[in-house]
Structure formats: C-alpha cells, structure tokens
Amino acid sequence: MSDLIFYTNPMSRGRIARWMLEEVAAPYETRVVDWAAKPDDFLAANPMGKVPTIVHGDQVVTETGAIIAYLAEAFPEAGLAPTQAERAPYLRWMFFAAGPLEAATTDRSLGVAPTAEQQGMVGYGSLDRVVTTLESAVAANTYIAGNRFTAADVYVGSHIDWGLQFGSLPQRAAFDDYLARIKDRPAAVRAREIDDALIAEAPG
Structure with missing residues (x-):
C-alpha cells in the first residue's frame, strides 16, 4: 500500500x-x-x-x-516548487485562483452578480476585473510565475480550462495561448x- x-x-x-x-x-x-x-x-x-x-x-x-x-x-x-525569484508571482497567482478567480466564476455560474455598491464587499470586486487581471498575467510570461512551468500552472491553468469549458470565463486569445503551452504535457x-x-x- x-x-x-x-x-x-x-x-x-x-x-x-x-x-x-x-x-x-x-x-x-x-x-x-x-x-x-x-x-x-x-x-x-x-x-x-x-x-x-x-x-x-x-x-x-x-x-x-x-x-x-x-x-x-x-x-x-x-x-515544480518555485525558486526564490518565482516565489512572489507563484504565491500571488495560486491565491488569486483560489480566491478571486474561483469566487467570481462560481458566482457567475450561480447567476450572482454583485452590484456596484456590493463590489467592495466581495474579494474579487467584479468578474470583468478578474478576467482582465488574469488575462494580463498569462500574457506577461510563458508561464504564470515566469519562464518555467511550476505547480502554479497546474492550478491556474486548470481553473482557466474549466472556466472556458463551462462558460464561466469569457473566451480570450491569451487564455487559449496559455492553455496550448500546458495542456499537452505528458x-x-x-x-x-x-x-x-x-x-x-x-x-x-
């Protein structure tokens, strides 16, 4: 065993x-x-x-x-653990995926949309803000923490893949390009x- x-x-x-x-x-x-x-x-x-x-x-x-x-x-x-140089973006985007990204996409799937007044009360603000931030992050480097695949790519990439499959994330060329770099790993x-x-x- x-x-x-x-x-x-x-x-x-x-x-x-x-x-x-x-x-x-x-x-x-x-x-x-x-x-x-x-x-x-x-x-x-x-x-x-x-x-x-x-x-x-x-x-x-x-x-x-x-x-x-x-x-x-x-x-x-x-x-797959981060180097010292990768540690800050690694932790940032791991927690971003676990917090704002998952909360925002779950709320969208449930038909929940905070009003402008409520956006300050939720950790993600608005789905549009989350999508824009994530799009910029995956376009900035080859991988989410830099130029090397790490465990953060497993987690962030899976969230993006699921979001696109189930319609909780909008289609973006940057998301497609990022997934193409990681989805076919053995x-x-x-x-x-x-x-x-x-x-x-x-x-x-």
Missing part, C-alpha cells in the same frame, strides 16, 4: 490534483469517493466530505490549491486519460 492516498471523484476538482500527482510521479493509491456513500475513512480524514483530499503518511491535506502546493514541496525532485494527458476511464467505467 502506498503511503500517499488520494481521495477523489473523476467529476470533481480532483482532476486538478490528479494532474499534479502525475507531474510529481510519486506512487499513490486512488480511492474514488461516491457522492452518496462517503466511506468512514474518508470522512475521518476530511469531515467536510469534499474531494480532493490526500493522506500522505500521517499528514492530511485538503483544499485543491493546498494539495498542489504541498505536493510541489513534498516531492522537490519534480522541480502528465496532464495521463491524468485526463485516467479520470476519463473512471467516468467511463462508472455504472450508468
């Missing part, structure tokens, strides 16, 4: 964590969580009952962005194939 256990569902944010697990290339055990019957060992690890969750030895990590960052540090040989392709196969195997 691997000392790295991955609780996930192939139709969830677990797909992002899967990509990162394939990038670090460490052995891991997948435990697929059924939405209607969550096992006791999973709920003991994460009482929120949310996937993805990883258990690495005696450490439990929840929240997708935290999982991505943890794996980058836990497996430094993969070279680890990304393997991760998609694994999760797509799990979906295909699920009872109809």
Whole structure:
C-alpha cells in the first residue's frame, strides 16, 4: 500500500490534483469517493466530505490549491516548487485562483452578480476585473510565475480550462495561448486519460 492516498471523484476538482500527482510521479493509491456513500475513512480524514483530499503518511491535506502546493514541496525532485525569484508571482497567482478567480466564476455560474455598491464587499470586486487581471498575467510570461512551468500552472491553468469549458470565463486569445503551452504535457494527458476511464467505467 502506498503511503500517499488520494481521495477523489473523476467529476470533481480532483482532476486538478490528479494532474499534479502525475507531474510529481510519486506512487499513490486512488480511492474514488461516491457522492452518496462517503466511506468512514474518508470522512475521518476530511469531515467536510469534499474531494480532493490526500493522506500522505500521517499528514492530511485538503483544499485543491493546498494539495498542489504541498505536493510541489513534498516531492522537490519534480522541480515544480518555485525558486526564490518565482516565489512572489507563484504565491500571488495560486491565491488569486483560489480566491478571486474561483469566487467570481462560481458566482457567475450561480447567476450572482454583485452590484456596484456590493463590489467592495466581495474579494474579487467584479468578474470583468478578474478576467482582465488574469488575462494580463498569462500574457506577461510563458508561464504564470515566469519562464518555467511550476505547480502554479497546474492550478491556474486548470481553473482557466474549466472556466472556458463551462462558460464561466469569457473566451480570450491569451487564455487559449496559455492553455496550448500546458495542456499537452505528458502528465496532464495521463491524468485526463485516467479520470476519463473512471467516468467511463462508472455504472450508468
């Protein structure tokens, strides 16, 4: 049994964590969580009952962005943690994706749009502001933290990809160009194939 256990569902944010697990290339055990019957060992690890969750030895990590960052540090040989020069943009855009980007796109999907008066109360202000900021960020360099692929690209890139697929982000040439640089990495392709196969195997 691997000392790295991955609780996930192939139709969830677990797909992002899967990509990162394939990038670090460490052995891991997948435990697929059924939405209607969550096992006791999973709920003991994460009482929120949310996937993805990883258990690495005696450490439990929840929240997708935290999982991505943890794996980058836990497996430094993969070279996905930031260098000192990359650290500021790496942290900036990881937290931007976990905070303003996810909140803004989720609100759009739910049909929620803060008024001009309410924009100061929400962390993202407005979706337009988030989109403009993100567009500038991915156009500024080859990758989100500079000129080298890092774990932040797994997280930010996945958010952009999902946003475009589900219509919570508008189409932008800069987003398409950025995704073209990262989506066909071998680890990304393997991760998609694994999760797509799990979906295909699920009872109809």
